[in-house]
Amino acid sequence: MGGDLGPRATVRGAAEALQLHPELTLRLFGPVDTLQAELDQLPLRLRRAESRLALVHAPNVISQAQKPSAALRSSHGTSLALMLEDVATGNSAAGVSAGNTGALMALSRRALGTVAGIPRPAISTAIPTRGGGRCYMLDMGANIESSAQRLVEFAVMGEVAARCVDGLAKPRVALLNVGVEATKGPANVRQADEWLRSLGNDLNYIGFIEGDGLFSGKADVVVCDGFVGNIVLKSSEGLARMLIERVQATFGAHWGSRLVGMLAKPALLRLKRQLDPVRYNGASLLGLSGIVVKSHGRAEAQGFACAVSRAVQEVRINLPCLLERELGQRSSIPWVASGPRDRGSPTLSKPDEFPS
Amino acid sequence: MGGDLGPRATVRGAAEALQLHPELTLRLFGPVDTLQAELDQLPLRLRRAESRLALVHAPNVISQAQKPSAALRSSHGTSLALMLEDVATGNSAAGVSAGNTGALMALSRRALGTVAGIPRPAISTAIPTRGGGRCYMLDMGANIESSAQRLVEFAVMGEVAARCVDGLAKPRVALLNVGVEATKGPANVRQADEWLRSLGNDLNYIGFIEGDGLFSGKADVVVCDGFVGNIVLKSSEGLARMLIERVQATFGAHWGSRLVGMLAKPALLRLKRQLDPVRYNGASLLGLSGIVVKSHGRAEAQGFACAVSRAVQEVRINLPCLLERELGQRSSIPWVASGPRDRGSPTLSKPDEFPS
Structure with missing residues (x-):
């Protein structure tokens, strides 16, 4: 359910995804009457795989405008909450939603938890680059203010995703900054730069990159806090x-x-x-103990199918398990050796900070 | 002198500006041999106004790569320092440079000082918007981390510039954020929002705007800290x-x-x-007790002429004087009534923070 274009894009996108992946089965959560009406209108070519599509009734829907805090309080019976429960119990291998991003993030974290003590997942999405490539940016808005530690975690998670999901041998990881010299930028970015350098060959860290470097094709993963990431993505x-x-x-x-x-x-x-952007649709919520992919609110059927494909790729390699291992293994990250981490409260603090 | 394209663009741009403004006289600072060689190569149509162009010898040049701190220590005899001295003594009414931004900012502040106790000027530049308009963004990189007070000052300065230089009756001023609700974004942005609302009719404040709003034509002035502004501008x-x-x-x-x-x-x-971007070239250093305009390093002659035109406009209305008055008059800004301002050190701290 959901997305700015309503259930039609989601239902058609789901049917498209079934055509793309013969081994896939999908469960659609929402008011069954609405979903069935959309199914009845599917063109013939999309009906072939209908047997692999099940409907699960969810009487309520979280609106695009609802705040995450309100969504957490009144999620009972909503398509989003029931879908995430299905993922949490292992009945579904992954969840895809085109709905309210803040609510998706808050409910996902409550339903699935996070890996390796990460306080909050990061949203990662791909942008096209010169030469026809793509670059993964994170965080795109889940973490408004990010400490140096969070930025290093984003770098590790982004690298794992680019290497394991997209098959890049040595993804080039960069930190977004206002200059390339070590003295430039705010304290958290400079500290993250120092820590990332100390990881040595464990991670192909190429240093700072400026705004115009995002589209240059010089980096495969670009890391920034969610405030900058969200604004850069939306301004682009x-x-x-x-x-x-x-x-x-x-x-x-x-x-x-x-x-x-x-x-x-x-x-x-x-x-x-x-x-x-359809070609790259599907933003991963990296750091969850489960697979959740956000489809762009304005994505049409084909875009939604891309987001489902992204989820399928992550299921194939069991991304959360890889992230848990890689983040856990990074005992060489300086702060792990030097004492407790300033990770803040493990509870759901400030859910209103999520961008919609 | 300076700019990524060397003195040719600057000399030709200066000659173009003289054609545009019959009342204008210009003084060019740099190694006279180099400047004279460029003048000798001017096409005939640009030679008519040569009598209004004077050369001032400056043996040294600050390179694009030099750090602001180093530029401050060894500015003696550089074209930039001599030009700013000329502005500081009142011999020139304004300065225009296509050189090193960080050095320009640091040397300008030392040579000219700031208005109304502002600790550091903001860089303001125009971007094209839908419908053929333009929008002024500030800060574009001079203030990496900006308190709520600084953001309010940026808003006031941007509003004055848009109203007095560009003649907009009631410039619409917005704060850049990750959502439009009052609960969204980091603390400094939310506090600035509250203070800007409290100004009432003094300022046409329209609230938060998201990244995609920058190009929508919904705002005439968009305010953000220099970290975000620099990254958004360069990524665009x-x-x-x-x-x-x-x-x-x-x-x-x-x-x-x-x-x-x-x-x-x-x-x-x-x-x-x-x-x-040539059409909008010319970034103002707002908040200086003098007029300094930065031309884009990659701007060609026409672009440089636009930057000179911007300086001419600011001279006509005496922008620093207007800024001093408007910032001084804002006794209704809450923090003025409620105690001392957290404006930090009035000395040149951390000059390396300037983006190049």
């Missing part, structure tokens, strides 16, 4: 939207441009497909 | 560069596309001009 979406609008306006300006625009249409469509 | 530059590359690659992919590309060239050039 806003800029890309403005640029596409202007391209369209340029080719509609007068009859000559319109004619050229018609001729250029196939090329522009190819370009739009290349840049389409 | 990186994304725009990648998109333009892909448009070019799309139209060169095969002979059909190349043909269409040739036909589409005028439309694409128009688009590129529309998005050209």
Whole structure:
């Protein structure tokens, strides 16, 4: 259920995902009448795999506007809570949602817990880079203020995901900063830089990267706190939207441009497909003791299917288990040797901090 | 002198600016031989105003790589220091530089001081928005960590600049955040929001804006700390560069596309001009007791001329004087009534924090 486009995108996306993965079975949580109505409208080509799709009735839905704290209090009978319960009991191997991000994060943490004592998961998503590659950014907004320790944990988790899920041999990991010299930036970023350097060959850490480096293809994993990550991601979406609008306006300006625009249409469509965030849809909630993938609220059916594919990849390699092992094994991370960690309260503090 | 493109862009840009402003006279600081060589190569159309261009010999130049702390120690005889001295003594009404940002900031502050007890100026620059407008962002990197008080000062300064320099009647001012609800974001941003609301009709404060709001045209001034501002600006530059590359690659992919590309060239050039940062080049160092404008390091002659035009506009209205008055008059800002301000040391602490 959910997403800005309602259940249609989710139901169709689920059906698309079943076509892509012959071994996959899916359980859809939501008001069954609504879900059944959408299923009845599926085009024929998507009906072949319907036998691998089950509906589970959830009378209530958490709205996009609801605060995480309110969602935690009144999650009973909601599609999100029932879905996460299904993952927590092991009945489902992973959960995918296009709903309220803050609620998803808060409920996931309560239902599944985290690995290796991590206080709160990080949201990781891929962005397209020059040369046709992609780069994983984290955190995209779950951790508004992040200590140096959290930034190092993000780096380790991002590296594991890029290496094990995407098969990169030695993912290049960078810290986002306002300059590349060790003296630049706020204290937590400089401290994280020092700690990441001390890990030596354990992690292919390439140092600081500036904002323009995000899209340069120089790094495979870029680490930042959730405040910066969320703002950078959303501003990039806003800029890309403005640029596409202007391209369209340029080719509609007068009859000559319109004619050229018609001729250029196939090329522009190819370009739009290349840049389409759908190709990279599916943000992982890294650090949970379970697999949860967030699909973009504006994603259509194909985008939702991509998010399901991401979850399938994470299930295949059992990502939470790998994260637990790799984070636990990092006894060479300086703060582990030097005393207790300032990880804050293990309870659900400040759930309102989640961006929606 | 300076800029990534060397003195040619600066000298030509200065000559372009003289064509634009018949009342303007300019003094160029740098090694006179180098400057004279560039002047000798000016095209004829730019020579008409040469009588309003004077050369001042400065034997040394601060490199783009030099740290602000080192620049402060060894600024003697550099074009930057001599130019700022000229502004400080009132011999020049404003200074424009395409050189090292951190050094410019540190030396400007030492040479000119700040208004209304401001500890450090903010860098403000304009970005294009949907619908063909523009939005001023500050701070773009001078203040890595900014208290709530600094954010409020940025808001006041940005509002004054947008109203008095750009002639907007009631500039809409927003704070950059990860959500629009009052509970979202870090403590300094939430506190600044509360204080800005308390200013009432004195300032057209419209609340929080998210990353995608930067380009939406919903705000005229967007305030954030220098860490976020610098990263957002540079990532936007990186994304725009990648998109333009892909448009070019799309139209060169095969002979059909190349043909269409040739036909589409005028439309694409128009688009590129529309998005050209040159149109908005010229970042103001707001809060100095003098007028200093930073031209983008990669700006060509036309861009440099835009930065000079920005300085001319600020001279016409005497912006530092307006800022002093408006910041001083804000006795309704809560912290003024409630005790001393946590403005930190008035000396040049941590000059290395400036991004280059």
